[in-house]
Amino acid sequence: MKITFPNGDVREFPNGITGMEITKSIxxxxxxxxxxxxxxxxxxxxxxxxxxxxxxxxxxxxxxRGKEIFWHSSAHLMAEAVQSIYPGTKFGVGPAxxxxxxxxxxxxxxxxxxxxxLPQIEKKMMELxxxxxxxxxxxxxxxxxxxxxxKIGDEYKIELLEGLKGQEISFYQQGNFIDLCRGSHVxxxxxxxxxxxxxxxGAYWRGDSTRSMMTRIYGITFxxxxxLDDYLTMLEEAKKRDxxxxxxxxxxxxxxxAIGGGLPVWLPKGTTVRRKLESFLRDELIKRGYVEVITPHxxxxxxxxxxxxxxxxxxxxxAPIKVDDEEYLLKPMNCPHHHQIYSxxxxxxxxxxxxxxxxxxxxxxxxxxxxxxxxxxxxxTQDDAHIYCMHEQLKDELINAVDLTQLVFTTxxxxxxxxxxxxxxxxxxxxxGDSDTWDKAEKExxxxxxxxGLKYEIGIGEASFYGPKIDFIxxxxxxxxxxxxxxxxxxxxxxxxxxxxxxxxNQPHRPVIIHRAPFGSMERxxxxxxxxxxxxxxxxxxxxxxNILPIGGNQNEFAYNLKKSFDDLGFRTEIDVRNxxxxxxxxxxxxxxxxxxxxxxxxxxxxxxxxxxxxxxGNIGNFSIDDATALFLKLNQPGGEKENI
RNA sequence: GCUGAUGUAGCUCAGAUGGUAGAGCACUUCCUUGGUAAGGAAGAGGUCACCGGUUCAAUCCCGGUCAUCAGCUCCA
Numbered sequence: 001m002k003i004t005f006p007n008g009d010v011r012e013f014p015n016g017i018t019g020m021e022i023t024k025s026i027x028x029x030x031x032x033x034x035x036x037x038x039x040x041x042x043x044x045x046x047x048x049x050x051x052x053x054x055x056x057x058x059x060x061x062x063x064x065r066g067k068e069i070f071w072h073s074s075a076h077l078m079a080e081a082v083q084s085i086y087p088g089t090k091f092g093v094g095p096a097x098x099x100x101x102x103x104x105x106x107x108x109x110x111x112x113x114x115x116x117x118l119p120q121i122e123k124k125m126m127e128l129x130x131x132x133x134x135x136x137x138x139x140x141x142x143x144x145x146x147x148x149x150x151k152i153g154d155e156y157k158i159e160l161l162e163g164l165k166g167q168e169i170s171f172y173q174q175g176n177f178i179d180l181c182r183g184s185h186v187x188x189x190x191x192x193x194x195x196x197x198x199x200x201x202g203a204y205w206r207g208d209s210t211r212s213m214m215t216r217i218y219g220i221t222f223x224x225x226x227x228l229d230d231y232l233t234m235l236e237e238a239k240k241r242d243x244x245x246x247x248x249x250x251x252x253x254x255x256x257x258a259i260g261g262g263l264p265v266w267l268p269k270g271t272t273v274r275r276k277l278e279s280f281l282r283d284e285l286i287k288r289g290y291v292e293v294i295t296p297h298x299x300x301x302x303x304x305x306x307x308x309x310x311x312x313x314x315x316x317x318x319a320p321i322k323v324d325d326e327e328y329l330l331k332p333m334n335c336p337h338h339h340q341i342y343s344x345x346x347x348x349x350x351x352x353x354x355x356x357x358x359x360x361x362x363x364x365x366x367x368x369x370x371x372x373x374x375x376x377x378x379x380x381t382q383d384d385a386h387i388y389c390m391h392e393q394l395k396d397e398l399i400n401a402v403d404l405t406q407l408v409f410t411t412x413x414x415x416x417x418x419x420x421x422x423x424x425x426x427x428x429x430x431x432x433g434d435s436d437t438w439d440k441a442e443k444e445x446x447x448x449x450x451x452x453g454l455k456y457e458i459g460i461g462e463a464s465f466y467g468p469k470i471d472f473i474x475x476x477x478x479x480x481x482x483x484x485x486x487x488x489x490x491x492x493x494x495x496x497x498x499x500x501x502x503x504x505x506n507q508p509h510r511p512v513i514i515h516r517a518p519f520g521s522m523e524r525x526x527x528x529x530x531x532x533x534x535x536x537x538x539x540x541x542x543x544x545x546x547n548i549l550p551i552g553g554n555q556n557e558f559a560y561n562l563k564k565s566f567d568d569l570g571f572r573t574e575i576d577v578r579n580x581x582x583x584x585x586x587x588x589x590x591x592x593x594x595x596x597x598x599x600x601x602x603x604x605x606x607x608x609x610x611x612x613x614x615x616x617x618g619n620i621g622n623f624s625i626d627d628a629t630a631l632f633l634k635l636n637q638p639g640g641e642k643e644n645i
Numbered sequence: 646g647c648u649g650a651u652g653u654a655g656c657u658c659a660g661a662u663g664g665u666a667g668a669g670c671a672c673u674u675c676c677u678u679g680g681u682a683a684g685g686a687a688g689a690g691g692u693c694a695c696c697g698g699u700u701c702a703a704u705c706c707c708g709g710u711c712a713u714c715a716g717c718u719c720c721a
Contacts, residue, residue, distance in 0.1 A: 114650065200715085200716085201650095201715055202649065203716065207718070208718080216648090255713095257712050261713085312721070313721060316721090332721065335721085364720080364721080368712090369648095370646090371712095372713095464721055483720085551681095552680095554678080580684090581679050582681065583681070584683045586681050586683085587683040611681080613681060
C-alpha cells in the first residue's frame with residue numbers, strides 16, 4: 001500500500017503495518033518522540049495497523065495536536081494515580097486543555113482534596129509513568145460498556161454513555177485504570193516525564209449549577225524538565241504583571257470592604273491614566289460625529305421593565321430603591337436613558353444617524369464568587385454610545401464602530417480575538433424579538449465582518465437578549481479571557497420604546513440602534529492595559545511622566561525651576577529633593593516605573609543640560625532642555641512612543 | 646451563588662500544642678551632601694478580618710459573617 005507523508009513523499013509499506021513501525025522506519029529518534037498519528041486527517045493510536053493507502057502525519061510534543069494527545073494521556077495517568085490513592089473514586093470528564101489538562105473526580109465519602117494533597121498524587125503519577133504502562137484500546141459494544149460501568153457503579157460514566165448510544169464505544173486501559181475514551185493516546189506512560197498539579201477547585205457536573213459539585217484537579221506535564229521549568233517561570237512572571245498587584249504597588253486603585261466588594265476606588269494616579277484614556281477616546285468620538293451626553297446613575301424602574309432588562313436580569317441587579325410611590329433602579333446599563341434623549345424631540349431622517357455617547361457608570365449585582373480585581377466588578381463605567389440610524393445606514397455605522405474599536409486595540413498594541421455572538425436558536429426563552437429579525441441582524445453583522453476582512457469565530461448562544469454582537473476578547477496575564485469592546489445590533493429596543501423618525505415620505509419609521517463600547521468597561525480595560533504594559537505605561541498615559549532628581553541640595557533651586565517649566569507645558573512631573581543618595585532616588589523612580597528620570601548635578605547646572613534616564617533602559621545621556629522638551633512633546637501624543645526617537 | 650483555600654503592622658511575610666506577637670521594606674527623628682537601582686542609627690506602629698461559643702485564659706479550638714484567591718456557574 002502507498003503511504004503519503006506531509007511533505008508529499010509517497011512510500012510503499014506492507015498492508016497492516018502500524019503507525020509506530022512506519023515511524024521507526026523513518027528514524028529512531030522520531031519513534032521515541034512520536035505521540036500520535038493522523039491517518040487521512042483522523043487522530044489514531046500509533047499502535048493501530050493501517051490497512052489501506054493513506055496519507056499520514058506523525059505528531060510530537062512540538063505540535064499542538066501532539067500536546068493535546070500528551071495531556072489527554074496525562075489526565076488518564078492522573079486518574080490512575082487518584083484511583084490508586086483513593087479507591088472507589090468516580091470519574092467525570094478529563095480532557096486536555098490549552099495548557100495542560102484536568103480531571104473531574106468524585107472521591108467516596110464526600111472527601112474534598114486540597115492543594116496539600118496534590119504532591120502525593122504527583123508522586124504516584126511519576127511512579128506509574130516510570131513503570132512505562134501501555135495505553136491499550138479496546139472497542140466494545142454499548143451493552144458491554146454500560147455493564148462495565150454499572151458494575152463499577154460510576155453514575156457519571158453511565159450518564160456519559162447514555163449520550164453515546166448508537167456510537168462506537170472504546171475503552172482505554174493503562175495499568176489498572178480503565179476509562180471510557182475515544183482516544184487517541186501516547187504509546188505508553190513513560191513519555192510523561194515531568195508533572196505539576198497546579199490547582200484544585202470545584203466544578204459542577206456537566207457545567208450545570210443545579211447538579212453535583214465535583215472536584216477538578218488541574219495539572220500540566222512535559223516530556224522535558226526545561227519545558228516544565230520554563231512554564232513555571234512563565235507563570236511566576238505572569239503573576240508579577242497581575243493588575244491587582246500592580247494596582248497596589250503603583251497606587252492606581254484600591255478595593256476595600258469598607259466601601260464594598262467589587263466597587264473599585266480610583267486613586268489619583270489611576271485616575272490620571274483613566275482620564276487620559278477617556279480624552280483619547282473623546283477626541284476620536286468628536287472626529288466621528290458623536291455627541292456627548294450625561295445621564296443620572298438611577299432611573300425609574302419602569303424604564304427597565306419597558307426595556308426588558310429588569311425581568312431578564314432581576315437576579316443580578318441591586319434591589320430597587322423605593323421613594324414615595326415610585327421605585328428606582330441603580331442603572332445597570334445606559335441604553336434606556338439614551339433612548340429618552342432620542343425621544344426628547346421629533347427626529348427627521350435628515351438628523352440621522354444620531355450618535356449619543358456617555359462615559360456612563362452602571363451597577364450590577366454580580367455574584368460574589370465572580371468578583372475579581374477590576375475585571376469583574378459591581379460598579380463600572382462603560383464608554384457607551386448608542387447610534388440611532390436608518391436601516392440603509394446600518395452597515396456604514398457598524399463599520400465605523402468596529403473601526404473605532406480596532407483603532408483602540410492597535411493604539412495599545414493589544415492582541416484581540418473577534419467573536420460574532422449569535423443567539424442559540426434552541427433557547428427561545430432567552431431572546432426577545434422575532435426570528436426573522438434575528439436572522440436579518442445576524443446576517444448583517446456577518447456581512448460587515450466579512451466585508452471588513454475580520455478573522456472571527458462564531459459564538460452560538462453568546463448574543464445579548466435583544467440582538468447579536470461583534471465582541472472583542474483579550475486574555476489577561478494569567479490567560480483568562482475577557483470581553484472588552486462590543487458592537488451590537490438592536491431592532492428590539494426601538495420597538496419597545498416606540499422610537500421613530502419621520503422619513504422623506506413624511507411617514508413615521510423605526511430607527512435601528514447600534515450599541516457599542518470600544519473599551520467596554522473602563523475598569524476592565526484598565527485591568528488588561530496594566531497587565532499588557534506590566535505597569536510600564538507609555539509616556540502619554542503614565543501617571544507620573546518625569547521625575548526630577550537633584551543629586552545634592554545645591555541643585556534644588558535649579559530643579560524646582562525645571563519642574564515649573566515642565567509643569568507649564570502640561571507634563572506630569574515630580575521632584576525628589578529628599579536628603580537621599582542619588583542611587584536611592586533612581587531606584588525608587590524605577591520601581592514606580594516613571595518613564596524618565598531627570599538627573600541634575602553640578603555638571604548639568606554648569607552646562608545647562610539635563611541627564612536623562614529612561615525607565616528600563618538606564619542612562620541615555622545629556623540633553624539640552626529644548627531637545628528633551630521636544631522629545632517629551634512627541635511622546636505625549638497617543639501612540640507617540642511608536643515613532644522612532 | 647457553589648467547591649476548596651486564605652485573612653497577623655501601610656506593604657511583603659514569619660510565628661506559638663491555647664498563656665494578648667516578630668522581621669524586612671515603608672513611616673518619624675538624627676547623622677550622612679552623595680553621580681545613574683536602595684548609606685547608617687534610633688523611634689513609633691497590632692482589638693492577630695469581624696461576631697458569637699468552648700475555656701481560668703482564644704490571634705490559635707468550634708460556629709457564623711465579611712473579604713480575598715483558584716475554579717465552576719452567570720455576565721445586558
